[in-house]
Amino acid sequence: MTDYGLDVAIAGVPIYDIEYYSDDVILNPYPHYAAMRDLGPVVYLPQLDNYAVTRYAEVREVLQNWRIFSNENAIPADQAGCDYFRGGSNLVTDPPVHDEVRVKMAAPLLPGALRSIQAKIERTASDLIERLVKRRDFDGMMDLARFLPVTLVTELVGLPEDGRDNMLLWAASAFDITGIQNERGRKGVEVLNEMREWIVTKATPDRLLPGSLTARIRDMVEAGEIPQDLFLGIMNDYITPALDTTISATGELLYQLGRNPEQWKLLQADPSLIENAVDEAVRLGSPIRSFTRRVVQPYQLAGIELPVGSRVMVLFASANHDDRKFADPDKFDVTRGARDHVGFGHGIHMCVGMHLAKLEMASLLKAMIRQVDRIEVAEPTIALNNTIHAFGTLPVRFTARQHLMVVDAPANDASPVDDTWIEVRVVARKVEADDIISIELTSQYGDPLPPFDAGSHVDVEIKPDLVRQYSLCNDPASRETYRLGILRETSSRGGSSGVHADLHPGATIRISIPRNFFPLDESAPASLLMAGGIGITPMMAMAYRLHAIGRPFALHYASRSRRRAAFLDELRAAPFHSRVSAYFDDETPVQFDAATILRSAQGGTHVYCCGPKGFIDHVTETARELAWPSDQVHVEHFSAAPVLTGAPFEVIAARSGKAFHIPCDKTILEVLNEAGFEIPSSCHSGVCATCITPVIDGVPDHRDMVLSDEEKAANRQIAVCCSRSRTRQLVLDV
Known part of the structure; x- marks a missing residue:
């Protein structure tokens, strides 16, 4: 034990004596992460003379506090690596320089900007999966995980061909250096010196792809918007992180889906879980094992006094497996929804390319859901890299679906970039009542639409940056069309008025896959459907479904007048017409009375209510007065304007x-x-x-x-x- 290590022991810091960058640890790091977490949130690694932060809460604390834990003179785990990268990457800067550069770097990688290339990425992903399904057996790393980064992302970066061919080597070498300067790190320095020389001599404006990321940075340098001395570092930041991290996470995603067929079935049944699956793969795989920060002010972390000047290793992978944060952390669970993992980092230095990485992975999943029935994997090999955790090889077998699903359209700025969207065409439009129309939608490509449950809605992109939600109001048994009912609101901010003005037969739009925040409990002994005005839309689907499965129900529909009540003719002709009661404010003798309806219902009946706020308040307050169980009253509001009044x-x-x-x-x-x-x-x-x-x-x-x-x-x-x-x-x- 060194003298410094003895001081650390006296100070009460647990010591974990491990050769962190050895082949053995790289091949199987997880038992070591667990052992370090068990010792404490902060441990000392004497062979590196570094502190290591092992648990989720403390990792987030470090990453949130750049004024204490600086990225300057940091990131690699030894001083030689820190000296090598000093000034050579925006990752090793702090504000204000970091923020000024990041704003310029990040602009083309934000969700809104990525929309312009998303369709191309998704088409390329679909074509790739189609080829792999035909091959059936392939290497998941070489043939799948690397494909989008090596083909499309290298083009997006925009280097000449001789530069693109070397990007994988350059990236792997950079991540070897961000560990320590062992044999891998020393070889990495040699390779990156060649890359830096190539950038200076070969990445000239005439050789960069016009409109690419690197051409944009070169133009900004020449325009004086970015200092010349930052050019090399920014180029490095576009070139080196763009590949390996995404390849690693994609390989992990493929491996976990193959190992956990029940999770793949969940994803096939509900493609809205795609974002969860991507996050879960990044969490579980944690492409970046660790980076370091330099302590620049006295600070106690979890009761441990950290000396100024010491290096702190942030163990992202350990934090993402911390059971203090994540239940059953070693399990791959597509329903987990762990968006707050630290696989992309956290704080001001969070991965600038995370949206692109998630877009690539989501595009592959959409294509796989559409074309792949079963995924089988054999045991992978581990690639040896000081920083990146990734498979070297991954044997995979795809079994084709007998019937293709349509889950393949771009997202938009007003929704997360990696949501699943569908391109559809308007095939019918009908005036249902005063200011209410219905439109029928079918797949642009003629394939069956994804199934939906009663109560589901879809997001409709009316125009770029304008998305509205509308309930599906047709029979859920239909796979050929979706139907929406839309009221033109007098205070429309472009949503419903845009639908009424622009969506005629032949128009093409994009919609999300159906989502359901208003699900029907099909096991209930009976159901009461209460609709006010345009709130009839989700009730139509519920009525069709309850009739189809033979469950008792009654539909009560209240409207200001017959002229303003949609779908009346359809309800009169429906096979469940005897279960429908309509009420109109301008007619007598019978008016809608929630108390009378609720008192006559049998025990255990579930109530579903949708409509204007006043209507819903009447129903829910009446149910409360009658001591109706709260878990048997379900509501969905179809509109609401934010009330902005209140103190600053x-x-x-x-x-x-x-x-x-x-x-x-x-x-x-x-x-x-x-x-x-x-x-x-x-x-x-x-x-x-x-x-x-x-x-x-x-x-x-x-x-x-x-x-x-x-x-x-x-x-x-x-x-x-x-x-x-x-x-x-x-x-x-x-």
Whole structure:
């Protein structure tokens, strides 16, 4: 034990004596991660003279606090590597330089910008999977995981052919250096010196692909927007991380789906889990084993005093397997929804290319769901790299689907870039009532549409940056068409008015796969469907489904007048017409009375209610007065405008530590979007759940119509598009 190690032991820091960058540890690191986590959140590695942060909470604490844990003179685990990268990458800078450069680097890699290339990526992914299905047996790493990065991403980066051919070698070498300068690291230095020389001599403006990432940076340098001395580092940052991390995560995703066929079946049955599956693969595989930070101010981490100047290794992979954060952390679970993993990092230095990586992986999954029935894998080999955890080879067998699914359309700026979308065509349009039309949609390519459950809705892209949600109101047994019913609202902000103006037969649009936040409990002894106005739309699908499975139900439909009631003729002719009762405000003698209806229902009946806020309030308050069990009352609001009035307050973005003033006339979402945050959003009115954001501290003033009463009472989430704060400060996990 060194003298320094003795000092560490006296200070109470657990010591874990391991050759972290040895072949043995690289081949099987997980028992070592577990052993270090068991010792404590901070351990000392004497062979590296570094501290290591092992647990999730402390890893996030380090990554959030760049003023204490600096990236300057850091990232590699030894001083020689730190000296080599000094000034050669934006990753080894801190604000203000880091922020100025990152803004320029990140612009073409944000979700909105990626939309322009997403269709090409998805077509290429579909073609690739089609070829691999025909081959049946192949190497998952060489033939699948590497394909999109090596073909499309190298083109996106825009190097000349001689540069593209070397990108994989350059990337692997850079990640060897970010470990230590063992034999792999020393060879990496030789290779990267060649890359740097190539950039200076060969990456001239006339040889870079016009419109590419590197050509854009070269143009900005020549225009004086980026200092010349930063050019080499930015080029390096585009070239080296663009491949290996995505290849690693894609290989992990393929391996886990093959090992866990029940998870693949879940994904096939519900493609909305694609984003979860991608995140879960990144969490479980953790492409980057660790990076280091340099302690620049005295600091206690988990009670451990860290000396100024010491290096702290942030063990991303260990944190992502911490059972203090993730239940059953070694299990691959596509329903987990662990978006807060640290596989892409965390804080201001979070992976700049994460959206592109997730887009590539999601595109492959869409193509696989459409074409692959079964995935089988054999045991992989592990590639030896100081920093990247990845398979070297992965034997895979694909068994083709007998019938193809259509799950292959680009996403858009107003929704997460990696959601699953479908390209559809309007085949019919009908006026159903005053200011209400229905439109029927079919696949643009003539294939069956994904199945949907009663109560489901789809996101409809009316135009770029404008997405609205509409319930599916046809029989769920249909696979040929979807039908939507749309009320033209007098206060329309372009959504419903755009549908009424532009969606005629022959028009093509994009919609999401169906999602269901208003599911039907088919096991209930009976169901009451209560619709007010345009709230009839989800009830139509529910009525068709309940009739098909022979479950007792009654549909009660209230409207201001017959002229404003949609689908009346269809309901009169429906096979369940005897179960339908209609009520009109301008007619007598019978008016809608929730109390009378609820009192006559048998025990155990589930109530489903959709319509204007006043209608829903009447039904839910009546049910409460009658002591109706809350878990048997289900509601869905079809519209809501955010109420912006209220006292100003402050929002803290925890990942960067930045504070933002929220005035009384703006939403949290508006302020954060103006500041450059990419907050997924869609409805801007609190009804779609797209923008739900975790709350770390403070008490939200909930104004959405999505979170349950229990979720609102817990104050752990907020719909940032409409809700505000009851406390002077609200800390959000963004």
